[in-house]
Amino acid sequence: MPWDAQAADAVVAKYPSPRSAILPLLWLGQNSDGHVTPETVERVADRLGLNISDVESVLSFYTMFRTSPPARHRLQICRSLACAMKGAEEILEHIAAATGVAAGEQSADGGFSVEVVECIAACDHAPAYLCDERMGGPLSPQKALRLLRGEGGDEQ
Amino acid sequence: MSSNPPAQSPAGARPAVDGPRPAAPAVSPPPPATVTCTIDGKPYTFPRGTLIVNAVRQVGHPIPYYCYHQKLAPVGACRVCMVSVLGAPLTRPGMGPIVTTGCTTPVFEGLEIETMSEAAKLARKQVLQFLLINHPLDCPVCDKGGECDLQDFTLGYGPGVSEFAERKILRRKADDLGPFLVLDQERCILCQRCVRYENEVTGEQNLVLKERGDRTVIDTGRGEPYSGYFSGNNTELCPVGALTSRTYRFKARPWDVRPVATVCQGCAVGCNATVNLRGDRIVRLLLRDNPQTDGGWLCDRGRYGFGHTTAPARLDRPLIKRNGELVAASWEDAVSAAAAGLRQGAAVLGGGRLTDEEALLLSQLVRVGLKTNDVDWRVGYQTFAAPEAVGMQGAQIGDIDGADLVLLCDTSLLEEAPVVEIRLRRSAGRNTSVIDLGPVRNFRHGPSRRIACAPEDLPARIAALTPDFQAAKSPLIVWDGRGGEALAEAIRGLGARVLVPAEFNNARGAEIAGLVPDALPGYHRLDEAAVFSKAWGAAVPSATGRHTQAILAATGGDVQALYLVGANPLRTFPDGALAAAALDRVGFLVVQDLFLTEAAHRADVVLPALGPLEKEGHVTNMSGVRQAVRRIVSGPSGAKADGEIFRLLAAALGATLADVPAEVASEPVRLRLPAGSASTPPGEGLRLIVRPALFAGGGTAAHDPNFDPVRGGTVVRLHPEDAAELQLAEGDAVHLQSGGTALRAVVSKDGGVARGYAVLAAHVAGVQGLGPRVRVAPARAEVTVG
Ligand code: SF4
Ligand code: SF4
Ligand code: FES
Numbered sequence: 001m002p003w004d005a006q007a008a009d010a011v012v013a014k015y016p017s018p019r020s021a022i023l024p025l026l027w028l029g030q031n032s033d034g035h036v037t038p039e040t041v042e043r044v045a046d047r048l049g050l051n052i053s054d055v056e057s058v059l060s061f062y063t064m065f066r067t068s069p070p071a072r073h074r075l076q077i078c079r080s081l082a083c084a085m086k087g088a089e090e091i092l093e094h095i096a097a098a099t100g101v102a103a104g105e106q107s108a109d110g111g112f113s114v115e116v117v118e119c120i121a122a123c124d125h126a127p128a129y130l131c132d133e134r135m136g137g138p139l140s141p142q143k144a145l146r147l148l149r150g151e152g153g154d155e156q
Numbered sequence: 157m158s159s160n161p162p163a164q165s166p167a168g169a170r171p172a173v174d175g176p177r178p179a180a181p182a183v184s185p186p187p188p189a190t191v192t193c194t195i196d197g198k199p200y201t202f203p204r205g206t207l208i209v210n211a212v213r214q215v216g217h218p219i220p221y222y223c224y225h226q227k228l229a230p231v232g233a234c235r236v237c238m239v240s241v242l243g244a245p246l247t248r249p250g251m252g253p254i255v256t257t258g259c260t261t262p263v264f265e266g267l268e269i270e271t272m273s274e275a276a277k278l279a280r281k282q283v284l285q286f287l288l289i290n291h292p293l294d295c296p297v298c299d300k301g302g303e304c305d306l307q308d309f310t311l312g313y314g315p316g317v318s319e320f321a322e323r324k325i326l327r328r329k330a331d332d333l334g335p336f337l338v339l340d341q342e343r344c345i346l347c348q349r350c351v352r353y354e355n356e357v358t359g360e361q362n363l364v365l366k367e368r369g370d371r372t373v374i375d376t377g378r379g380e381p382y383s384g385y386f387s388g389n390n391t392e393l394c395p396v397g398a399l400t401s402r403t404y405r406f407k408a409r410p411w412d413v414r415p416v417a418t419v420c421q422g423c424a425v426g427c428n429a430t431v432n433l434r435g436d437r438i439v440r441l442l443l444r445d446n447p448q449t450d451g452g453w454l455c456d457r458g459r460y461g462f463g464h465t466t467a468p469a470r471l472d473r474p475l476i477k478r479n480g481e482l483v484a485a486s487w488e489d490a491v492s493a494a495a496a497g498l499r500q501g502a503a504v505l506g507g508g509r510l511t512d513e514e515a516l517l518l519s520q521l522v523r524v525g526l527k528t529n530d531v532d533w534r535v536g537y538q539t540f541a542a543p544e545a546v547g548m549q550g551a552q553i554g555d556i557d558g559a560d561l562v563l564l565c566d567t568s569l570l571e572e573a574p575v576v577e578i579r580l581r582r583s584a585g586r587n588t589s590v591i592d593l594g595p596v597r598n599f600r601h602g603p604s605r606r607i608a609c610a611p612e613d614l615p616a617r618i619a620a621l622t623p624d625f626q627a628a629k630s631p632l633i634v635w636d637g638r639g640g641e642a643l644a645e646a647i648r649g650l651g652a653r654v655l656v657p658a659e660f661n662n663a664r665g666a667e668i669a670g671l672v673p674d675a676l677p678g679y680h681r682l683d684e685a686a687v688f689s690k691a692w693g694a695a696v697p698s699a700t701g702r703h704t705q706a707i708l709a710a711t712g713g714d715v716q717a718l719y720l721v722g723a724n725p726l727r728t729f730p731d732g733a734l735a736a737a738a739l740d741r742v743g744f745l746v747v748q749d750l751f752l753t754e755a756a757h758r759a760d761v762v763l764p765a766l767g768p769l770e771k772e773g774h775v776t777n778m779s780g781v782r783q784a785v786r787r788i789v790s791g792p793s794g795a796k797a798d799g800e801i802f803r804l805l806a807a808a809l810g811a812t813l814a815d816v817p818a819e820v821a822s823e824p825v826r827l828r829l830p831a832g833s834a835s836t837p838p839g840e841g842l843r844l845i846v847r848p849a850l851f852a853g854g855g856t857a858a859h860d861p862n863f864d865p866v867r868g869g870t871v872v873r874l875h876p877e878d879a880a881e882l883q884l885a886e887g888d889a890v891h892l893q894s895g896g897t898a899l900r901a902v903v904s905k906d907g908g909v910a911r912g913y914a915v916l917a918a919h920v921a922g923v924q925g926l927g928p929r930v931r932v933a934p935a936r937a938e939v940t941v942g
Contacts, residue, residue: 038378053377057364118369 018048035066063117071106071113076130079116082123094141112148193267208258220309223347224259232260236283240273255279284314290325292342300397302410334381335865341373344398350390359601360384388459408434418786420458421768424658425573426777438462455574463862465789471764472792494761495808497744501716503530503707506723507671508660511773514799515669521802524694525811529701533666536728538637541663543654545827551653552779561628565635566594571848572657597908608910612835615646625650640832665776673701679824692814712741719746724753727854732924751859764795771797841931842914853919872901873915879905889935894927
């Protein structure tokens, strides 16, 4: 999808300093292309008068952004302190054993990907996760496999 | 967005974040300029605003710190500078001391600092243990070993053992960031000094933080090579062995190098540097702060430009042409052959790369040995070195800091005086407005007002800036002396001080020594020749000599012999065709240089000279500051210092060179400038302009192995729309054709180039031979050169 210059202008206008618009502009790109393309990064830098490296740095900080085309289902499992103590590692091991897909990988058919992320501010649901941008928890190994098959959907 | 003003606080009082609010005085007196606090029990007084880390250092107590650096803004990232503090508002009454970071906390009245409290010691110990969790501990093969803050502070304040049994995270090691940096991500402690330097100082952000948490690393934006001129400063800022210089890797240990202080001769800024020698080889250059010149930084041209001292291509014996071949000769034979050839109708070009003392000797040699005033250091685009010599008021480099308006007149500080560009970037971000005038955008890392115009329109555009200059309090003009009298007149009209980057590093020293056809040393008039004759004990000619253009035009006529001193007009003189014809025509050619240049190939006698870092003396920088340079290495054994060569030649010519300067009372002369360039007539193709580029050119850089990584092919810069019209893409090979000559180049699209221009780098072989217009055609297509 083409870069929507008008939408970008509207976003930039909301902030007192251009740099504050990095994240919403990256979202704009991700929402239209499915992931943040190198062109989006260049456009954001150009639009805000920033160095490309500055935008790349911000982009790499946030695990919510994708820089390659997404799998059909994307499961992000938190491994920060609370979630690690409640078994996040074991869930990852279970997924790997059952599907052959380890953290940071995508299944061969592009059906799903598994990632680990730092704290997503849902420690009370530990082990917490994000599946296709919906947050949930506590996650169990069985539920993880259901989510990867696209059979999640019941909880918030 | 809410635009409400922040909650009002009593005038002058800071709103208290915490604790009891101070009673608001009706009118608060200005706070005293100093504050008194105690450090480890003893009272000291500091200027208000002094950070605890600096206060502690000033009184000589040890305090570890990584992220803090005097040249960068505090950030409080590493948490190793922990000290115990007691005193409101940091602590409340009745509360004991707390531990806080010394690098982000300023001292205040009544503050009590304990640097060695048990709590502070424990906090530092824990931080240091954390910093080593993933560190590879490869000190035995690390360049930083012996001068590493991680080693030193761990020994001084860290735990003796680690409690971590987990596997270390592996990252990229020996990561070639190119062209000069090698990064070891595993050694990095994420202090962000490099990131902040790239942000606050260069503004280029070539190095940034990527990822987060324990996966955070330092990297370039997209893993591309580092692409700036100031990369090396990172290696000195980095407190550990993460950012290292490719040229220094595995070359030496800090305890077996010998430091010698000197001045960089890479350009006319004259940055101060410390050379490190291992045995008799230079292994690295470090910066040595001089607020007057470098402002505490070096560029990569200067930091890594020492490879010429050991370059295999260095000339190490004199050469004489016999039967069309240059063959090795003794100094005796070479000097007498040179003297014999120069005895009649000789002219001298060059001298802008000598020391001040040598330039003065050459000036004498020309007058009393060769009996002429046909001498000119200006063998390139620059038409004068000292603004005072052409009726302008000179500026100091440091004046940029306080200037409220800076006009860049068709001049790039970045390419011609790199470290000065850093100053301009920093002040442009604050209160300096920059006007970037000319056919090419020259200021690309800071806000500026861009006025694109053709070179011949510069005088009119400058005149139109008069109101801006009248409104400014301390305006400054940066002009590299390209152009002529018409432009100079316009610049004088603005009445501002002028800063002149130089084409050759000691252009100013050459000019004041009288290496010009219309003045004697000290810019004295030629009709003072008698005074000089007396001082030098030999007749000094008083007839005005010829400048470079006239000398080159007169070869084959009454200029029968040419003596080129560190000069290669084939690469530097704007009219390349004239230079080539002149060197072909001249009856006798002597070339004195470090390398076998294009000019040296055509010489009858070649005299091998010593270069920068190989000679004692002084050099005069672009704003007239005279600084001593040291002989640090001996150079090729068969080469001699230029000054010594001048004395040998003088003796062979039957003259002696005096050591005393002449005492002359006359007013200095104003140097004549050429009228200025006529506009290029309309015609086919793009208009060619040649502009300086830091690493493109000749001099020592052309043969320095340290610069191999940055020595690409010839690049032609085109406006993207011109490139599109010609159906050329980035990186395409093209032929540039003009008249009967052609040059191969690679296309680089550059929105900073005005439309209709093709821009090439100066001092590159083949560039000066092209005419004022070029046709740009794909290299593979059939072309007729016409
Ligand atoms: S590379 Fe060096 S300067 Fe940069 S963050 Fe790492 S330790 Fe600090
Ligand atoms: S700016 Fe000039 S003098 Fe300074 S380090 Fe670079 S080349 Fe040397
Ligand atoms: S030096 Fe104070 S936090 Fe790093």
